[in-house]
Amino acid sequence: METTKxxxxTGASSGIGFELARCFVRDNYHVILVARHGSHLDEAAQTLQREFPQSRTTVIPCDLSLPxxxxxxxxxxxRLGLQVDVLVNDAGFGESGLFVDTDLQKELGMIQLNVASLVHLTKLYLKEMVARRSGKILQVGSVVSFMPxxxxxxxxxxxAFILSFTEAIQNEVKDTGVTITLLCPPATDTNFFNVANMEDTKIAxxxxxxxxxVAEEGYKGLMNGDARVLPTFGAKLNFASxxxxxxxxxxxLMKSQMKEVK
Structure with missing residues (x-):
């Protein structure tokens, strides 16, 4: 089948982002893979090519933690002449420690990536989608969107910002032909804990x-036009709590999960 969409x-080289890419490729989307490191993106694209010989991917290394x-x-x-029919804002990272002790520059970069770049890309592509009266956006939040x-x-x-922002613009784009879905994963087996220096914590x-x-449930919800996806029983339990x-x-309770396991 010819790829048409x-x-x-973003954040497509590993973890949930890569698994979402797998879902799209399986369903014959042309996937634009974006992440900071080109070598990791190339490996991801090669893996997809091996699994899905018909797949078509474009790799764009880009550091979205920079303004x-x-x-x-x-x-x-x-420049490549590509229309973005679906935008997935997955890129993000964390940091752990007491706020008075943590690295400010790393945290400002986190805000730039997790918040500012997500808003920026949403603004650019949502304008196009509303003008066409078609398109889908998946914003990757977290169960911690709901709690300190x-x-x-x-x-x-x-x-928490992603939750508030997404719910507001979901209301704004009603009846435009565009849907925006919020995916709220629980703690997930990705490289997140290594980057956040949390490998030895109780939660990790x-x-x-x-x-x-997580990706399959998020993809299903996105395709259905669902407003919010709590992809596992654990996520639903966190939301209920x-x-x-x-x-x-x-x-x-959340602080207790950050204790180091000896």
């Missing part, structure tokens, strides 16, 4: 979700 996925990243990415996609997370204060705040050593399951308990108790 293009999906742009100029989104415009550079947008310009390159335009001590020792991951900035990361959780970026995910616990029962982690399978990124394939956020409505049942006061924030002070949730903060205490």
């Amino acid at each position: 293009n999906a742009l996925i 100029q990243g989104p415009e550079q990415l947008y310009a390159e996609v335009q 997370n001590p020792k991951q204060a900035i990361y959780a705040a970026t995910k 050593q616990g029962d982690l979700a399978d990124p394939k399951v 956020s409505n049942l308990f006061p924030d002070s108790m949730l903060a205490m």
Whole structure:
């Protein structure tokens, strides 16, 4: 079957982003793979090619933690003459530790990537989609979108922003032919914990979700035009807890998950 639609996925070289790319390629989308490191993207594209010989991918290395990243990415996609039918904002990273001790520059880069670049790309492509009256956007939030997370204060705040932002623009684009879906994974078995210096924490050593399951549920919800996807039982439990308990108790519970396992 000839590929007719293009999906742009940030954070596509590994984890949930890569598994989402696999879903799109399987369904004959041309996938634009975006991440910081070109070598990792090339490996991802080669893996997809081996699994799906009919697949068509385009690799664009781009550092979206820099303010100029989104415009550079947008310009390159335009140069290639590609229309983005689906945008997946998956790129993001975390950092752990007490806020008074953590690295400010790393946190500002996190805000740039997790929040500013997501908003920037959404603005650029949503305008095009609304003008065409067709398109889909998947925003990757987290179960921590719903609760405070001590020792991951900035990361959780970026995910809370994504929740509020996404729900607002979901309302704005009603009846435009464009759907925006929010995916809220629980702790998932990806490289996240290594980047966030959390390998030895209780949560990282616990029962982690399978990124394939998270991606499949997110993809299904996106294709259905669902507003929100809680992809696992654990995610649904986290969301239910956020409505049942006061924030002070949730903060205490989340902080306990950040303890190091000896």
